[in-house]
Structure formats: C-alpha cells, structure tokens
Amino acid sequence: GAVVSQHPSRVICKSGTSVKIECRSLDFQATTMFWYRQFPKQSLMLMATSNEGSKATYEQGVEKDKFLINHASLTLSTLTVTSAHPEDSSFYICSATRGEGFAGELFFGEGSRLTVL
Amino acid sequence: AQSVAQPEDQVNVAEGNPLTVKCTYSVSGNPYLFWYVQYPNRGLQFLLKYITGDNLVKGSYGFEAEFNKSQTSFHLKKPSALVSDSALYFCAVREAGTYKYIFGTGTRLKVLA
Numbered sequence: 254g255a256v257v258s259q260h261p262s263r264v265i266c267k268s269g270t271s272v273k274i275e276c277r278s279l280d281f282q283a284t285t286m287f288w289y290r291q292f293p294k295q296s297l298m299l300m301a302t303s304n305e306g307s308k309a310t311y312e313q314g315v316e317k318d319k320f321l322i323n324h325a326s327l328t329l330s331t332l333t334v335t336s337a338h339p340e341d342s343s344f345y346i347c348s349a350t351r352g353e354g355f356a357g358e359l360f361f362g363e364g365s366r367l368t369v370l
Numbered sequence: 371a372q373s374v375a376q377p378e379d380q381v382n383v384a385e386g387n388p389l390t391v392k393c394t395y396s397v398s399g400n401p402y403l404f405w406y407v408q409y410p411n412r413g414l415q416f417l418l419k420y421i422t423g424d425n426l427v428k429g430s431y432g433f434e435a436e437f438n439k440s441q442t443s444f445h446l447k448k449p450s451a452l453v454s455d456s457a458l459y460f461c462a463v464r465e466a467g468t469y470k471y472i473f474g475t476g477t478r479l480k481v482l483a
Contacts, residue, residue: 259413285469296460296475297414346413350469356421358404359471361413 255281257349259362266337267370274332274365276347282327283349287359288320291344303330337369372397374461376474383451384482391446391477393461402464403444404471405435407457414460420444431455451481 256279266272276286284305289297301311301322309322319341321333330349334341344366348359373396383389395401402421406414418429425437435446446459461474 257413287470297473299470302470344411348414355464355467355469356402356419358416358419359414360416361406363413364411366411 255349255351255360257283257347257360257362259347259365261365262363263366263368265368265370268338269336271333271335272337272367274334274345274347274367276330276332276349276362278328278349278351278360281349281351283330284327284352286324286330286347286349288322288330288332289346289348291346291364297346300332334367337367339369342367342369372463372465372472374403374463374472374474376459376461376477378477379475380478380480382480382482385453386450389448389451389455389479389481391459391461391479393444393446393474395442395444395461395463397463397466399466401437401444403435403437404462404464405429405433405444405446406460406462408460408476409457417446417459451479453481453483455479456481 258277260275286303288300291297300315301309303309303322303324305324305327311317324330346364348361375394404419405417408414417433418427420427420437428434433448458476460476462471
C-alpha cells in the first residue's frame with residue numbers, strides 16, 4: 254500500500270520558536286496533501302490543502318502566517334508552526350491522495366505531537 | 371452541505387461478539403464514504419470505502435460496512451470482535467467535487483476480554 258511518512262513524531266519546543274514538520278509520500282507522487290490538527294479525544298480538523306507548486310488553501314480560521322505550508326515537490330510537504338505558543342500544542346497529521354480521482358482514499362502519516370513549553 | 375454523524379462516542383462490546391459502529395451521512399449527489407481507524411498516538415489507517423456497486427463492502431481486518439441509501443447510513447460491522455480492535459473509528463465522506471474529506475467525530479470502540 255501507499256506509505257506516507259511524517260517526521261518528527263514528537264517535538265518539544267520553547268515558546269516563541271518555530272517548528273517544521275515534514276510529510277513525505279514514499280512510494281507515490283502526491284499532488285495534493287492535507288494537514289489536520291487533532292485535539293485530545295476529538296475529530297480531525299482540516300487546516301489546509303497543499304498543492305504541489307502552488308500556494309496552500311487554508312480553512313477558515315486557520316492563520317496562514319502562523320502555519321506555513323510548503324509543497325515544493327510531488328513527494329514532500331512541510332508545515333512550519335511559527336512563533337509557537339502553548340496553545341499550538343497538538344497532534345498534527347498529514348495525508349495525501351494518490352491521484353486516483355475522487356474515489357481514492359487518503360493515506361495518512363503517523364502524526365506529529367507538538368508540545369510547546 | 372455534506373456531513374457525517376457518528377451518534378455514539380463510545381461502543382463497548384465483549385470479545386467474540388459482533389460489533390457495529392454507526393455512521394449516517396448527508397450529501398448531495400452520490401456519496402463517497404470511507405471508514406478509518408486510529409490507534410493511540412498514530413495516524414489514521416484506511417479500512418474500507420463505498421463508491422458504487424454492492425452495498426456490502428468488505429475491508430481490512432475482517433471489517434465490513436453496509437451502505438443503505440434509504441437510511442443514509444454506512445455502519446461499520448465485524449462478526450466477531452477482538453480486543454485488538456479497540457481503537458478510535460472515523461467515518462468520512464468526500465466533499466463533492468473536491469479531494470477534501472469531512473470526518474465524523476469518531477467513535478471509540480472498546481472490546482472487553
């Protein structure tokens with residue numbers, strides 16, 4: 254099956270610093286990737302849709318200057334949390350579509366747990 | 371607007387018993403429906419999907435789901451639950467004309483030994 258790798262799996266940082274999370278599709282080309290945020294015992298909240306070679310599309314209420322998304326190649330998308338604060342602590346999950354049209358399923362990374370002190 | 375509802379926050383079932391995790395949907399047009407499972411501190415794993423065809427869809431780990439158009443439901447089922455099935459289950463529908471998914475709120479399944 255398709256594999257999506259996410260790194261790091263856990264990161265702890267100080268308030269005010271920036272953190273970068275990488276999402277890679279290992280065995281397929283992903284023209285579209287998605288970034289989600291998940292709070293404890295809650296569903297996934299879509300943050301943004303990342304398209305290779307173009308600007309990400311952010312969902313309403315998501316600060317694009319705080320959550321920088323770059324999709325520079327067909328296998329890599331990055332999420333940078335800038336000037337992180339404790340309220341940014343969360344579980345971030347990326348996913349990718351394999352380009353099978355709207356009937357194709359999403360493939361998810363293992364998630365990254367961010368803790369901001 | 372498209373949506374999915376998972377009416378149960380948690381389902382408890384004894385090991386060896388059949389399990390059902392409920393999902394209802396609201397879409398315009400033909401629904402593309404999915405089930406995913408999430409283990410603690412992990413990403414989501416695909417279980418199965420309904421696009422078209424047979425209403426009974428078989429997926430990974432012995433799970434199946436029945437698409438019921440009249441009841442707008444897509445319940446996840448398994449004939450005999452295992453303790454290792456204990457996890458968080460998400461139903462999802464694809465938003466029409468896009469690659470975006472809309473996820474339900476999740477149902478925590480607890481299989482008791």
